[in-house]
Amino acid sequence: MHPRDHTIFALSSGRPPSALAVVRVSGPSASLALTTLAGKLPAPRQASRRLLHDGAGRPIDDSVVLWFPGPASATGEDVAEFHVHGGRAVLAALLTAMSAIPNMRAAEPGEFTRRAFENGKLDLTEAEGLDDLIHADTDRQRRQALRQLQGLLGNRARDWRERIIEASALIEAGIDFSDEGDVPAELMAPAVKAISVLHDEIAEVLAAQGQAERLRDGLVVAIAGEPNVGKSTLINQLARRDVAIVSPHAGTTRDVIEVQLDLDGYPVTVIDTAGIRETDDPVEQEGVRRARARAEDADLVLWLVEAGRAVDQAAMPLLGKSGNASSPSGGSVWIVRNKIDLGAVEDVGPRGEFGIAASRGDGIPELVDALVKFAADFFGTTEGALVTRARQRDLLRRAADSLRRSLELVEEGEELAAEELRAAAYALGRLLGRVDVEDVLGAIFQKFCVGK
Ligand SMILES: Nc1nc2c(ncn2[C@@H]2O[C@H](COP(=O)(O)OP(=O)(O)OP(=O)(O)O)[C@@H](O)[C@H]2O)c(=O)[nH]1
Numbered sequence: 001m002h003p004r005d006h007t008i009f010a011l012s013s014g015r016p017p018s019a020l021a022v023v024r025v026s027g028p029s030a031s032l033a034l035t036t037l038a039g040k041l042p043a044p045r046q047a048s049r050r051l052l053h054d055g056a057g058r059p060i061d062d063s064v065v066l067w068f069p070g071p072a073s074a075t076g077e078d079v080a081e082f083h084v085h086g087g088r089a090v091l092a093a094l095l096t097a098m099s100a101i102p103n104m105r106a107a108e109p110g111e112f113t114r115r116a117f118e119n120g121k122l123d124l125t126e127a128e129g130l131d132d133l134i135h136a137d138t139d140r141q142r143r144q145a146l147r148q149l150q151g152l153l154g155n156r157a158r159d160w161r162e163r164i165i166e167a168s169a170l171i172e173a174g175i176d177f178s179d180e181g182d183v184p185a186e187l188m189a190p191a192v193k194a195i196s197v198l199h200d201e202i203a204e205v206l207a208a209q210g211q212a213e214r215l216r217d218g219l220v221v222a223i224a225g226e227p228n229v230g231k232s233t234l235i236n237q238l239a240r241r242d243v244a245i246v247s248p249h250a251g252t253t254r255d256v257i258e259v260q261l262d263l264d265g266y267p268v269t270v271i272d273t274a275g276i277r278e279t280d281d282p283v284e285q286e287g288v289r290r291a292r293a294r295a296e297d298a299d300l301v302l303w304l305v306e307a308g309r310a311v312d313q314a315a316m317p318l319l320g321k322s323g324n325a326s327s328p329s330g331g332s333v334w335i336v337r338n339k340i341d342l343g344a345v346e347d348v349g350p351r352g353e354f355g356i357a358a359s360r361g362d363g364i365p366e367l368v369d370a371l372v373k374f375a376a377d378f379f380g381t382t383e384g385a386l387v388t389r390a391r392q393r394d395l396l397r398r399a400a401d402s403l404r405r406s407l408e409l410v411e412e413g414e415e416l417a418a419e420e421l422r423a424a425a426y427a428l429g430r431l432l433g434r435v436d437v438e439d440v441l442g443a444i445f446q447k448f449c450v451g452k
């Protein structure tokens, strides 16, 4: 039996216990699941209140059930939904009763969406958008995922693919009709024009990217500096809770501490690190090693120094030779002077320097504002961005490259140009999940939640 002939079920709502829970069923036995557990089949797409019983007639829970006959359902198959009370025992009883029904089994992660995809309910970019929407933590992530789910990239790609196929039809028709193998110019000219427009449209979408892909992962900001300058105090201020131990002892923080922040809709991971200094303590040495490594990889380093003290270039290995521009990975470095409450007269230095008193909160709003601006610059204008994954970017780039090559090859021979057009259409087909995608499908859907 093909795995698709199985009827699958899963808890689609959050982790129990919860007030209510939704168990979804999809596949040919969805109606059997309803009649077995809830009595007669309810009217399609209407909520019906039913007392559920297991196969042996023992009551399970008072519930609301829904019946979505395929193909007008989320997966394209027959779908049933059971809205029950979200207790662990209720769910255990319901899921046990479901597994006792012939041909029914628990769903794998993403299997509902995969079936929807296989039944043409959504294309692969939309499925990726759905996954992102479920995992969106911030408002900007949500909006970007929703655009993807609504098919903004998918629709463009479908349109491009059709136009590429039309252009290759023109060229191939020319090849067939010409005796000498030279396609008449009047046939080629419109094809060449169309290909060139297509190339420019795709190139434009690729260029308008900024860092939209990074919006999924977020920006990494590392707080680093010498011991005792107030790094942990600052992360506690930014997180507005006590995530890190603060103490007057130098060398308090050893492990890297991370907090996720939502800065005006931008996802930002802030990390607190061990104070960087020479030490004989092997544990602290390891902390310093980790601090350096994480700061080097960060998109932005807040280098904390005590106000009134000169910035010790030697202790600032991150800043490299140049002094202040960027970290080795190309991230930026800002100098933040802490403890301005101690009275050191502070001329707030060149651009990118801040004066704060982390323990009292002075200067924190200004620092946060600057971080939001940094994030806005970093992510660029993601509002219009269509490409949100490396996979999508890679395939679009391949399509654009093939189109460009086909333009270059037109002079040399129409067959070569037609071959490149096929490659471009193929890349867009892969983007949409239309062709040759078994390998990507597994990778994408496995990362989904069970029940999705
Ligand atoms: N006066 C004053 N003291 C501060 C300020 N910020 C932090 N401190 C104090 O400085 C000391 C060190 O603070 P921490 O936040 O633990 O410093 P750290 O940089 O994380 O230190 P390590 O983890 O050891 O590298 C603590 O006693 C804090 O209360 C400030 O703005 N003003």
Ligand SMILES: [Mg+2]
Binding pocket: 231, 232, 233, 244, 245, 246, 252, 253, 272, 273, 274, 275
């Ligand atoms: Mg610390």
